[in-house]
Amino acid sequence: MENIDWGNLPFGYFKTDYNVRCYWKNGEWGKLEISTSEYVNLHIAATCLHYGQEAFEGMKVFRGKDGKIRVFRWEENAKRMQTSADGIMMAKVPEELFFEALTTAVKKNEKYIPPYGTGASLYVRPLLIGSGPQVGVKPAEEYMFMIFVGPVGPYFKEGFKPVNIQLVRDYDRAAPQGTGHIKVGGNYAASLRPADRAKKDGFASVLFLDAKENKYIDEAGPANFFGIKDNTYITPKSQTILPSITNKSLVQIAKDMGMKIERRPVPVEELETFEEAGACGTAAIISPIGKIVDQQTGKVYEFAKDKAGPVSTKLYETLRGIQEGVLPDKHNWNLIIE
Numbered sequence: 046m047e048n049i050d051w052g053n054l055p056f057g058y059f060k061t062d063y064n065v066r067c068y069w070k071n072g073e074w075g076k077l078e079i080s081t082s083e084y085v086n087l088h089i090a091a092t093c094l095h096y097g098q099e100a101f102e103g104m105k106v107f108r109g110k111d112g113k114i115r116v117f118r119w120e121e122n123a124k125r126m127q128t129s130a131d132g133i134m135m136a137k138v139p140e141e142l143f144f145e146a147l148t149t150a151v152k153k154n155e156k157y158i159p160p161y162g163t164g165a166s167l168y169v170r171p172l173l174i175g176s177g178p179q180v181g182v183k184p185a186e187e188y189m190f191m192i193f194v195g196p197v198g199p200y201f202k203e204g205f206k207p208v209n210i211q212l213v214r215d216y217d218r219a220a221p222q223g224t225g226h227i228k229v230g231g232n233y234a235a236s237l238r239p240a241d242r243a244k245k246d247g248f249a250s251v252l253f254l255d256a257k258e259n260k261y262i263d264e265a266g267p268a269n270f271f272g273i274k275d276n277t278y279i280t281p282k283s284q285t286i287l288p289s290i291t292n293k294s295l296v297q298i299a300k301d302m303g304m305k306i307e308r309r310p311v312p313v314e315e316l317e318t319f320e321e322a323g324a325c326g327t328a329a330i331i332s333p334i335g336k337i338v339d340q341q342t343g344k345v346y347e348f349a350k351d352k353a354g355p356v357s358t359k360l361y362e363t364l365r366g367i368q369e370g371v372l373p374d375k376h377n378w379n380l381i382i383e
């Protein structure tokens with residue numbers, strides 16, 4: 046792959062050679078199939094198309110300094126996809142099938158795993174969709190599980206720099222007792238319009254508040270939020286937040302660094318008191334937040350100017366070092382694919 050400019054790849058779709066697919070019919074999963082097509086042949090009445098019966102995952106594979114291929118905490122993604130399947134009544138993908146699909150998709154596309162030192166990685170996108178026909182609102186009787194992969198560039202091309210976020214009050218991401226806690230496609234269409242407005246207003250992303258009272262911090266677009274103060278890592282607790290595996294890992298690293306952890310409702314006003322703030326997820330690990338600006342009132346909460354705070358930087362560097370095989374993986378988070 047001499048001709049790929051790894052360091053300048055966007056975070057976007059990139060055609061590779063193979064993807065994998067598996068079908069659930071008559072109450073059981075079939076054999077994993079390897080495909081070279083970028084397309085799926087779907088029934089016109091498939092429930093994923095009409096009623097959003099669909100869940101996805103996102104994970105990354107890294108080529109370490111030692112040349113080894115590492116997958117970060119895949120069991121957590123496999124479990125979360127089962128929780129998502131359960132939440133919208135889809136067939137669950139057994140861990141062994143998830144593992145077989147993941148390792149097959151990665152090995153078959155090994156030449157697309159970016160070299161160490163480029164900041165790029167191989168993004169892995171598992172999908173589970175209701176493929177059987179229904180016209181009434183009912184779960185499908187057939188499902189399809191797929192994984193495609195593709196190289197993605199470093200999230201921060203100009204380095205680890207703070208981004209600005211727009212706090213929105215006139216849009217909600219997920220209903221209080223809805224599906225915010227699972228990674229289902231249905232949650233994301235609702236976030237497109239506020240995200241688009243934020244982009245046009247010059248922000249990198251949005252910050253959603255809780256849909257019930259509009260008082261507490263919920264999610265930072267498709268990422269979890271955290272704040273740092275008094276040697277404490279604080280992250281919101283809410284029924285509508287998607288449990289981020291990156292956040293869970295940062296919590297552990299913060300503990301290892303001797304910090305206190307608080308997972309509780311975080312009122313908007315508390316933003317005033319944070320020394321640092323960030324958004325976290327697989328794509329960027331951490332997006333350090335420079336400013337949060339209230340879309341309605343214009344109120345500005347500032348955390349950093351042109352450089353991320355020391356705690357966010359340490360957390361980011363530690364997690365990245367573990368993923369790339371440069372720092373000791375003391376919690377056994379990486380799977381090495383031979």
Ligand SMILES: *Cc1c(COP(=O)(O)O)cnc(C)c1O
Nearest residue numbers: 267268269287289290291326327
């Ligand atoms: C995927 C996702 C995250 C981040 O989860 P990770 O497991 O850290 O990648 C956070 N919030 C939402 C809404 C997401 O969809």
